[in-house]
Amino acid sequence: MDQDLLAALDIGGTKIAGALVDGEGRVLLRARRPTPAREPGGTVMGAVAEVLGELRAAPQWGRVAAVGVGSAGPVNAGRGTVSPVNIPGWRDYPLVAGVRERVGELPVTLVGDGVAITAAEHWQGAARGRDNVLCMVVSTGVGGGLVLGGRLHPGPTGNAGHIGHLSVELGGEPCPCGARGCVEGFASGPNIARRALADGWRPGPDGAAGAAAVAAAARAGDPVATASFERAARALAASIAATxxxxxxxxxxxGGGVAQAGEVLFAPLRRTLxxxxxxxxVRHLEVVPAGTGTDAGLVGAAAACREVLGRPE
Structure with a gap:
């Protein structure tokens, strides 16, 4: 067909990624900018516009049928607005309107990033063919989405399954979302690293101090690094079991960057679950790594378009 591609945006606290995706879920072209997360909302939208501009300059743009947007949340799909916890300059920000200004008459679909990754996993990944699934993205933040009865379940505003802000410690630390003891405070990459540093872990000679460095230390047997991942795994296990x-x-x-730690995360998670x-x-509940890799957010944003366009998954 003439319009056989989908444009996708994956917006998070660290990066803004864009892609052109074909009907088989293959990414044909990528664009990316760092997220100016601490800057005013217009500056963040400027980075989105740069990504869209790079996609629109591609010769394949004329084949694009729709645009899918997966954003850090909360989102409000009905109003087309976003209020990401990790992008303070966007509060009830009219993201869909901003995207439409740059893509003309193309349909624009907005979902939370966790819902997007769920759509990707159900279309092309580890949840393919499964009817009742929770998918999680554990990265700079912690998000999620649900497949119920064989269909993606985004909920009325596009946030259903946003498990990162389920409280697992009722009197725990305040979370930027306003609640206390959220899963994200234990299991996100920055919080895994923060808690390890607070408990005495120290970076190696290269100075890397993120979750990947903590994972490497845990893999090498560092007890403080191991404890930080076990704490994260326990929070994830409690929230998965509750769901x-x-x-x-x-x-x-x-999925997500923290899941790249492999068995450093999954072994204590399965044990604690x-x-x-x-x-x-719920005793038969399985936990598996995502199958769509680093392109999950982009493929998922495209997958979210498919239902709007009436294309079968």
């Missing part, structure tokens, strides 16, 4: 008890998922898929998923109908 399973509520909506009877039978699979949890975990047995302590929380104790009811008879």
């Amino acid at each position: 399973a008890a509520l909506v009877e998922i039978d699979l949890a898929v975990i 047995k302590e929380y998923a104790t009811l008879s109908f």
Whole structure:
């Protein structure tokens, strides 16, 4: 067909990525800018505009049928606005209107980034063919999305499954979202590193102090680094088990940068999950790594368009 491609935006606290995606979920072209997360909202939108401008300059742009946007949340799909916890300059920011100014008459679909990654995993990844799934992205923040009864379940505003702000410690530290003891405060990459540093872990000679460095130290047997990942795993396990008890998922898929730690995260997560998923109908719950890799947000934003366009998954 003439319009057989989808444009996708993946907007997070660290990067703004864009792509052209074909009907098989293949990324044909990429564009990327760092997120000026501490700058005013217009500056952040300027980075989005640069990414869109690079995509629009591509010769394939004429084949684009729609634009999908997966953004850090909360989002409000009905109003086309976003209020990402990790982008303070965007509060009820009219992101869809800003995108439409730059893409003309093309349809624009907005979902939370966790919902986008869920759409990707259900279309092309580890949740393909499964009917009741929680997908999580554990990265700069912690997000998620749900597949229920075989269909993506974004909820009325596009935020359903936003598990990072489920409280797992009722009297815990204040979270930027306004609540206390959120999963994100334990399991996001920056918080894994922050807690390890606070407990006495020190970076190696290269000075790297992020979650990947903590994971490397844990892999080498550092007890403080290991404890930080076990704390993150426990928070994730509690939230996954709670979700399973509520909506009877039978699979949890975990992606994002922190999931790249591999068994440093997944081994304590699977072990700890047995302590929380104790009811008879959740004991069979599986936890697996995401299958769509670093392009999950982009493929998912494209996948979110497909339903709007009436194209089967």
